[in-house]
Amino acid sequence: MQRCAWCSDDPLYIHYHDHEWGVPSRDPQVLFEFLLLEAFQAGLSWITVLRKRERYRQVLFGFDPQRLAQLSDAEIDQLMQDPGIIRNRRKLEAVRNNARAWLQLEDPAAFIWSFVDGRPLINHFTTREQVPAVTAEAEAMSRALKKAGFSFVGPTICYAYMQACGLVMDHTTDCHRHAPLAAAAADAALIRVH
Template sequence: MEEIVRCSWAQSDPLLSTYHDEEWGVPEYDSRALWEKLMLDGFQAGLSWLTVLRKREGFRKAFYNFDPVRVARMGEKDVSRLLNDAGIIRSRTKIEATINGAKVYLSMKERGEDLSTWVWSMAGGKPIRNTTGKVPAKTDLSERISKELRKKGFKFVGPVIVYAWLQATGIVDDHAPDCFRRTSA
């Protein structure tokens, strides 16, 4: 039986392998799902993605399956409750950034600005295939998107976090050249 070749980062843990094989790098066009993934990438700051993956279901439970309307209504009582929730990463600033992110997301929507349309248009409308063979921590595009997200009011959206989000959501194809998930062309 032939062994599957995948990106090296996805080989150390079965959860990472499954995430890589089924989700990472798959183009995402649903605005709510893009927002959820951006918020989760914010929680990763300073931690490993595996930590976030292990707690993802806890995050979904804590943040009402990332329903932005419900999250936007969360207040100090909810923040206090979440600071005691071992099922998530217990960081006040990251929890508050997620609540704030829901408000920003809804504000964009109210103005007729769709997150998916916005981010995909900034990326040229189709996945960007990395042809260098090197995976950067950030790019000019992630710096530009980060700057615009911060202008809109999002938090924990620095250029490194944004680049990880672009990779995760398939806006950038950074699969290794020999990875079975790498797109051709």
């Protein structure tokens, strides 16, 4: 079965590639979780974050923004001792900060999806090299999130976030996921071909 070139033979990566990456999500909980996970990825590989995802779910209260907005400095100190997560104080403080900013958004899902006019961008790249690291939409999202008080939301992180949550679909055309995701978007009249 043909997959995107970035997908290794790691079963965790394969499952993520086949079932999550590029699949449109409008669930605020999923969108929030990925926003935090993408921040943890900064400077690291995505597989590193994926391998720690379940531990993050345990120690970050299932990515509950209400609870994370109330994280104390002592709780962050305790998290810094957990070998099951990426122990970076700035990123852990960003969890609390971003949870607070998220809760200030009137409709978080609508806000996130507004950067693609509410419809996923379906790209038709044939090679991994054609897939951009940043787009105008990601730059706009980054500016808006920073203005809203978020941190660890640079344009590159925002584009990876958009890919993860299906705001853009960047499976290459030779990947077995490209055709079904493109067709599903077209069937739902949600598609914006790019």
